[in-house]
Amino acid sequence: MEPWEKLSADHQKQYKQFLQRADKNKVLKVLPDLHEEAFEKIDCLTCANCCKNYSPRFKTPDIKRISKTLRLKESVFIDTYLDLDTDGDYVTKTKPCPFLGADNYCSIYEDRPSDCKRFPYTDEDVLIKRPAITLKNSTFCPAVHYVLERLLNS
Numbered sequence: 001m002e003p004w005e006k007l008s009a010d011h012q013k014q015y016k017q018f019l020q021r022a023d024k025n026k027v028l029k030v031l032p033d034l035h036e037e038a039f040e041k042i043d044c045l046t047c048a049n050c051c052k053n054y055s056p057r058f059k060t061p062d063i064k065r066i067s068k069t070l071r072l073k074e075s076v077f078i079d080t081y082l083d084l085d086t087d088g089d090y091v092t093k094t095k096p097c098p099f100l101g102a103d104n105y106c107s108i109y110e111d112r113p114s115d116c117k118r119f120p121y122t123d124e125d126v127l128i129k130r131p132a133i134t135l136k137n138s139t140f141c142p143a144v145h146y147v148l149e150r151l152l153n154s
Contacts (some may be wrong), residue, residue, distance in 0.1 A: 008138045008145040015138060015148050019131040027128055027151060035123035038146040048096075048104040049140040055091035056115030058082055063090065069111045122147045 008015075044050075058066070067077040081098055082090040092098060100109045106112055120141045121127050127134050127147070138144040 002142075004142050004145050005139070007149070011148070011152070012135055012138070014152060015070060015135055016131060018053045018152055019128055019134060022128060023130040023153070024125075024128050028125060030154070031127060031147070031150070032123050034147045034150050035143075037150070038122060038143040042143050042146065044143075047142060048100060049142075050116075050119055050137075051100040051104070051106065052096040053140045054119075054137075055085075055097065056113040056119070058113050062113040064109050066108055066113070066119075072107065077122070120144045 003038050004043065056062075063074055063077060063082075066072045070077060071079070081092060083093045085091045097106075099112075101107055106116070118124065118126070120143050121130075121134070122143055127144075134144065134148070138148055
């Protein structure tokens with residue numbers, strides 16, 4: 001376990017309380033700068049925990065775009081790579097993501113699902129509006145942990 005992972009686990013209660021009580025407008029003002037700061041320090045290609053531990057939702061536009069890129073019929077793409085989860089969303093059948101290479105590069109990066117493009121949501125209101133997801137993400141994404149720590153200590 002990385003030191004940040006232990007700290008994140010130890011701070012889950014503090015993160016939750018902060019997200020419940022925070023001045024949303026103040027937080028939203030500082031998120032873009034904190035997001036940029038986090039990614040100046042963290043290289044996703046050395047981590048890829050999101051691709052190893054989490055499946056994005058594949059929405060209809062994602063399925064259409066990726067199927068076209070892979071030159072597969074949508075039904076074949078779905079049958080090959082996706083399952084329906086309990087919420088009725090398409091997610092990858094396997095973890096890590098089947099499009100993650102050994103070098104942590106994504107083989108469909110330019111056409112990746114919108115959830116992947118937006119992850120880890122550290123520069124948008126999802127960070128506050130969906131605290132359960134933020135808390136979960138902070139356990140495996142060093143950028144989410146970094147932003148929450150900076151918010152706690154500001």
